[in-house]
Amino acid sequence: MTLPDLDDLIAEVDRRCDTAHRPGGQEQPDWLALLTVAAQLAGQLQALADDLVEDYVEHCRMHGNSWTDIGTSLGVTRQAVQQRFHAPHKRYSPETMTDDLRQAMVHVKQTAVHHRNNYIGTEHLLWGLTAQDNSATRLLQTAGVSPETVHQSVGTRLSMGASQAAERIAWTPYSRKAIDIAEARSKQHGSDRIDCEDLLIGLAQVGRGVAADVLTEAGLDPAALDTMPAGA
Secondary structure, eight states: OOOOOHHHHHHHHHHHOTTSSOTTSOSSOOHHHHHHHHHHHHHHHHHHHHHHHHHHHHHHHHTTOOHHHHHHHHTSOHHHHHHHHOSOOOOOOGGGBOHHHHHHHHHHHHHHHHTTOSEEOHHHHHHHHTSSOSHHHHHHHHTTOOHHHHHHHHHHHOOOOOOSOOSSOEEOHHHHHHHHHHHHHHHHTTOSSBOHHHHHHHHHHHOOSHHHHHHHHTTOOHHHHHHSOTTO
């Protein structure tokens, strides 16, 4: 993987800014408009970097590292790292899920272990949701998207890792965001349990991650998906 250099980022800002070059042949570009786009791009990159660090902090905590050790690795004090990362992530037990979603989660865990991944990413969640018939696959069909095609596509994105211990697997930040969206949707529809279609919509609405990419490539519109009736 090659990280973008400054020239790449400047070129991306220029590409994104519709008013970078003022009409009428003026020599000077619209520097304020370019600055706005540059700040937006920098914010997106910072959010991505924060998610990356948060993911590994989660793993360190799960495997017994102290806040002092984590702070030392990050070059900050224990107090600083606790303030930034200490908010506990909600744990979702099987009792908060429908029977179909619990069965999908079996496939999720199995594929993570099979690929020796020490994390649950959005790709694992989408793989599990499309492994067999449930409300998520039916919702995809209603939206005109083939669940089998999605399943095969996400399967090509699964990569082998080197984890030797898969008993304790942390969810990535995007996966946690997806299930948070799913829980909010299920409550909005008057249910106290999260279903497969709720998590599918959560994966789509996160907007980032492997699952969102696969669903977008399949032609799925997240906004239209959420307007479809529950239990489609």
